[in-house]
Amino acid sequence: MLSKEDEEKINQIIDRYRDDSGPLISILQEVQTTFGYLPKDALFHLSRRLKIPESKIWGVVTFYSQFYLEPRGRNTIKVCLGTACHVKGSDKILDKLRKILGIKEGQTTKDLKFSLETVRCLGTCFLAPVMMINNDYYGRLTPDRVEHIVNQYR
Numbered sequence: 001m002l003s004k005e006d007e008e009k010i011n012q013i014i015d016r017y018r019d020d021s022g023p024l025i026s027i028l029q030e031v032q033t034t035f036g037y038l039p040k041d042a043l044f045h046l047s048r049r050l051k052i053p054e055s056k057i058w059g060v061v062t063f064y065s066q067f068y069l070e071p072r073g074r075n076t077i078k079v080c081l082g083t084a085c086h087v088k089g090s091d092k093i094l095d096k097l098r099k100i101l102g103i104k105e106g107q108t109t110k111d112l113k114f115s116l117e118t119v120r121c122l123g124t125c126f127l128a129p130v131m132m133i134n135n136d137y138y139g140r141l142t143p144d145r146v147e148h149i150v151n152q153y154r
């Protein structure tokens with residue numbers, strides 16, 4: 001259940017886009033920025049306010065990988081599993097991250113500090129194996145370096 005205050009925040013976002021022809025994605029992006037993810041009650045509220053069927057909103061949210069339906073960690077770790085990184089042992093980096101965070105890729109730690117994702121290329125193959133934490137790149141990784149790096153974000 002959304003609080004009156006949260007409903008009002010969403011209403012203000014809707015009002016700013018009311019005159020646009022295709023505002024749904026922009027509204028969803030801004031709601032996600034406001035809450036850090038898209039709470040289900042927020043989607044129901046958008047459906048009522050925008051008079052768009054829930055099924056359509058749900059279709060958009062599940063189609064685009066940029067939208068998250070669960071709370072996200074404050075820090076997002078992206079481990080590259082592309083060819084160059086794979087050859088240089090990225091699975092060992094991922095294994096180490098799973099172990100120290102206690103989660104698998106696609107999950108968020110209970111304390112909401114970290115979300116773990118895998119990607120196909122971070123565009124810095126010459127640094128393989130590579131991971132990103134938020135906007136920071138870490139290259140030529142070894143499993144031993146990973147824990148020290150992650151601890152800097154705790």
Ligand code: FES
Nearest residue numbers: 080082085122125
């Ligand atoms: S394959 Fe890992 S950065 Fe390109």
